[in-house]
Amino acid sequence: MINVIRARIHQKHRTIRFPDAPPPALPDRFRGRPLVDTARCPSGCRACAEACPTTAITFANDRLPVIDLGKCLFCNDCKLACPQDAIHHSDDYRLAVRQPGQLVLEPDEALVLAEALGGKMKRLLGRSLKLRQVSAGGCNACEADINVLGTVAWDLGRFGIQFVASPRHADGLLITGPVTQNMKSALLDTYAAVAEPKIVIAVGACAISGGPFVDHPETGNGADSVLPVDLYIPGCPPHPLTILDGLLRLLGRVDDHKTAMEKETRK
Amino acid sequence: MTNPSEMLATINGQAVALEQIPRHDLATFQRIVLRETAHGQRVASYFGTASGNPGGIDVFMVLANDANSELNLLSSRIEGDSFPAMTPDCNQLHLFEREIAEQYGLRPEGHPWLKPVRYQASWRPGHDAWNRPEGQPIIPGSGDFYRVEGDEIHEVAVGPVHAGIIEPGHFRFQCHGEHVYHLEIALGYQHRGIEQAMVSQPVKRALHYAETLAGDTTIGHATAHCQLIEALSGCKKTVRAQSLRSIALELERLANHIGDLGALSGDIGFLPTAAYCGRIRGDFLNMTAVLCGNRFGRGMLRPGGTGYDLDAARINDLRTRLDQGEKDAANAIELFFDAPSVLARLEGKGILPAEICHTLGIVGPAARAAGLQRDVRHDQPSGIYRFVQLPLSTWDSADVFARAYVRWLEIRHSIAFIREQLQALPAGSIQAPTGPLKPGHLAVSLIEGWRGELCHVALTGEQGRIQRYKITDPSFHNWAGLAYAMRDQQISDFPLLNKSFNLSYCGHDL
Known part of the structure; x- marks a missing residue:
């Protein structure tokens, strides 16, 4: 017993103060939302789109590249291919949105971060959200960083958010993976077992768009190919902070003034 | 010492020309594999490929000789829709042979537990190891499971959706009370091709x-x-x-x-x-x-x-x-x-x-x-x-x-x-x-x-x-x-x- 107490003293109190204070520092190589300095794009250049493994980059008109954050793997392939050094990743971890169209960004458009649930749903779920997680072809990276939210450092329970064992106890599903053919019926059964009203959250590029497996005959192209989705959290995998930020935004519990990062977020 | 006419010795991370890999008739291939695995070589990989001449399936074996830090390669060809299973004599091949059966529609005759590995369609249309009709959906986890019979014996089925934040799989336990006699695991739910x-x-x-x-x-x-x-x-x-x-x-x-x-x-x-x-x-x-x-x-x-x-x-x-x-x-x-x-x-x-x-x-x-x-x-x-x-x-x-x-x-x-x-x-x-x-x-x-x-x-x-x-x-x-x-x-x-x-x-x- 004395050893347990000694260990407790050694390990200290670790729970982060976010969202009542700025989040812990992210590594300087962290790849958040990709930004394109379109002023540098030469006419007709398609290097970034050609390098992109998931067709996340398209061209709105003959000039400007448009990035679909739902397809983006947040890899470096476009950045390395760009002859003008026009692409870089910001350190903005906030990526969650409510509508899939909001993931496709024109170069100068601001990301419309997820709005809170409306009246009745917010009253029902705002202070107690129980989720059943279903991995439908997820590679265990998204799953691992969702699990992390349950550790002492993040302590998801303090927000009333909890992952439960049975869909009967859940207010909604949190889905990872592109929805493989072999998991489709189990996913639909699990959804059917959740009582109304219910929500669906898609975490990671796979669950939003199919990710690297987009258009494989063995997989679907994400959760909203089979179910209505209320919240999209991009990333491959999203950082735990990105996931937490998304969940808290949905419940209307993030105050951007309190979580503002030290330096002004880039335009 | 490896006999170079039987197997090509190579090392981890080295490329070899395909024509250097000894190619045997199936009986000789199986005889060499069974002899070498009985003498302590390990199966690192065993797989088929349809990339050779049409009509048959080429198979490649990668044996690991850990004592000598050496990998041994040999190949053969399977004609027709079946081949004699090596699994009864070399258990570590059990899943590799099931995989070849599933991917190429080749039946390993004498395999003691021939079930699909990932519940996917055969890569060779018209060839199916279980004679399932083409185009019909394949239900993951379907088919017979090993069963124990007797008084008060019961079966516990778990998954594919589990209680935690974890990937899907299906587990069947044959139990008598708390006591587990046998567990069979069915996977394939995560198959992404x-x-x-x-x-x-x-x-x-x-x-x-x-x-x-x-x-x-x-x-x-x-x-x-x-x-x-x-x-x-x-x-x-x-x-x-x-x-x-x-x-x-x-x-x-x-x-x-x-x-x-x-x-x-x-x-x-x-x-x-x-x-x-x-x-x-x-x-x-x-x-x-x-x-x-x-x-x-x-x-x-x-x-x-x-x-x-x-x-x-x-x-x-x-x-x-x-x-x-x-x-x-x-x-x-x-x-x-x-x-x-x-x-x-x-x-x-x-x-x-x-x-x-x-x-x-x-x-x-x-x-x-x-x-x-x-x-x-x-x-x-x-x-x-x-x-x-x-x-x-x-x-x-x-x-x-x-x-x-x-x-x-x-x-x-x-x-x-x-x-x-x-x-x-x-x-x-x-x-x-x-x-x-x-x-x-x-x-x-x-x-x-x-x-x-x-x-x-x-x-x-x-x-x-x-x-x-x-x-x-x-x-x-x-x-x-x-x-x-x-x-x-x-x-x-x-x-x-x-x-x-x-x-x-x-x-x-x-």
Whole structure:
């Protein structure tokens, strides 16, 4: 017993103060939302789109590249291919949105971060959200960083958010993976077992768009190919902070003034 | 000594011309394989390919001679729709033969348990090992399961959707009360078609498939993939790149081993270590993010070298974090192994004895926990492991305790290894040019991931394009080991046993 107490003293109190204070520092190589300095794009250049493994980059008109954050793997392939050094990743971890169209960004458009649930749903779920997680072809990276939210450092329970064992106890599903053919019926059964009203959250590029497996005959192209989705959290995998930020935004519990990062977020 | 007319001897990470690989009639091929496996060679990979002449299926065998750090290759051809199974005489082939049956619609006659592996359609339309009608959907987990009959015997079915945040799989226990007589595991729910996609999709996706094959083994599989491409293109990567890759690989091992010990602790109900290790695992993931910006190592590897370098400031940062991480991990884990109530739950549970490990071809910490000296870093070294040897961590009680304790031994060795690498990081560039792939070649790439041996094999065609890409995750070998270890255990101990292996679903399902 004395050893347990000694260990407790050694390990200290670790729970982060976010969202009542700025989040812990992210590594300087962290790849958040990709930004394109379109002023540098030469006419007709398609290097970034050609390098992109998931067709996340398209061209709105003959000039400007448009990035679909739902397809983006947040890899470096476009950045390395760009002859003008026009692409870089910001350190903005906030990526969650409510509508899939909001993931496709024109170069100068601001990301419309997820709005809170409306009246009745917010009253029902705002202070107690129980989720059943279903991995439908997820590679265990998204799953691992969702699990992390349950550790002492993040302590998801303090927000009333909890992952439960049975869909009967859940207010909604949190889905990872592109929805493989072999998991489709189990996913639909699990959804059917959740009582109304219910929500669906898609975490990671796979669950939003199919990710690297987009258009494989063995997989679907994400959760909203089979179910209505209320919240999209991009990333491959999203950082735990990105996931937490998304969940808290949905419940209307993030105050951007309190979580503002030290330096002004880039335009 | 290998007889060169029977098998071609090669080494990990080397390409060989296809015409150099001895090709035998099926009977001779099987005779050689059975003789060599009976004499201690291990099946690293066995797969078919339809890329040769139409009408038949070419099969390739990769045998590992760990004592000589040598890989032996041989091939044959299966004509018609069936072939005699080798599984009754060589059990470690059981899943490989089922896989060939499923992918190519070839029936291994005499296979004792011929069921699908991933519940996918045959790659050769019109050929199906179970004569299922074409176009009809294949229901995962369907078909007969092994059953025990008798008074009060009952069956417990679990999954595919499990209670925690975990990947899907289906488990069938044959029980008498708490007592488990038999466990059968049905997988395939995570099947994403990666082996096929490696050939049919644009080459620019290949590295991303490797990184997401099993997301908790991003560095391991990406390293195996890059090493394969480098072998086939004749690229000589720099010593600095090799060192950086090994740092990332050992960080991946550390994060997962520490997480596993925490998860075991949680299943026992010993909450201090569960809470601490959950967080400390994150500290190690964050060290990988210092390297490359991503906690799982996405973007760290690129064919020809690495995507990121380390400067002096970053090396210092990593060393500080490593020192702190080591102290915290030691504090949490020693608490775990010093508690008699913990040891009582670990010792003697879920024994997977050495002879069964040999029979089933078990790899990684599960094999080393039974005393097997089996570790790719030691037996088939590539990259920096050719010059720097990590001590081999083994234990001999073969139970849950041993699988936990081997992880703790490896944690200490990996930390010491990384510290050594950071102290004297070789100078030079991190990237070497990769050219086009050599046409008509085959290469084998083995990496010791945190779960055990990762094996990637690729075959190129006449234009230098990859025609077949074969992936074997350690979980492919080890799921049968978990099923074996569950025999005569209590069903309430299943979570504990399962965590002591912690196998990958998507790595198996591909």
